Amino acid sequence: MRNPISPHSRYKGLVELPWDHGLPVPDMPPGREWTDAEREQWRQWWSGPQANMWDESFIPTVAVMLTYFSNILDGMATSTHQMEYRHLASSLGLTAEGMKRLGWAFQGDAQ
Template identity: 55%
Template sequence: MPKPRNPISPHSRYREAQKLTVLPLDHGLPVPEVPNGREWSEHERAYWIELWETPQASQWDDATAGIVATLVVHWSEILAGTATSTQLMEYRHLTKALGLTPEGMRALGWVMGDE
């Protein structure tokens, strides 16, 4: 006997349309200071600012700063060619969790707004 359909399952094609959060292209929120505890290079600071100016950052709060900082550190290691496979995997997971990938945006129910 086939398994009965579950319309509330997140993977069901029978569920009602999910409410989407429309992200503003220019949110105008201030960029937080990079966390203390290490020396940040200029390219890391530039990436930090770039991340906090994304439409996705409009949905982040100050508690997200540590997660974003970890993402920046992994990104820097990847570019330097010194990242471990664990750092590569963690970078991939963090970008998805922060909604920085199409898959992550879809999972969070986010869409880009119009200009």
């Protein structure tokens, strides 16, 4: 179970994100048909170091970001989709700016 904000969490101050957190990739939410490319991107995001800090409550947010991502790649995204994608990616720590704001560093980079 992921709970980075628990008072008993091991994450205090600058958080070093392990490259292999060993947490399971959650199932994609129902409600639409996901493409193979979307399933692979989902797996990559949830297997990445930042996902160590996400819990199950992040599933809808990551799914929405994935739909924006797909629309951007397909050339179907509006400027609003692109803006929301950037905001979500930063909020989830998937950008350098977002990681800095959240106080996260990759394991070995936090000197």
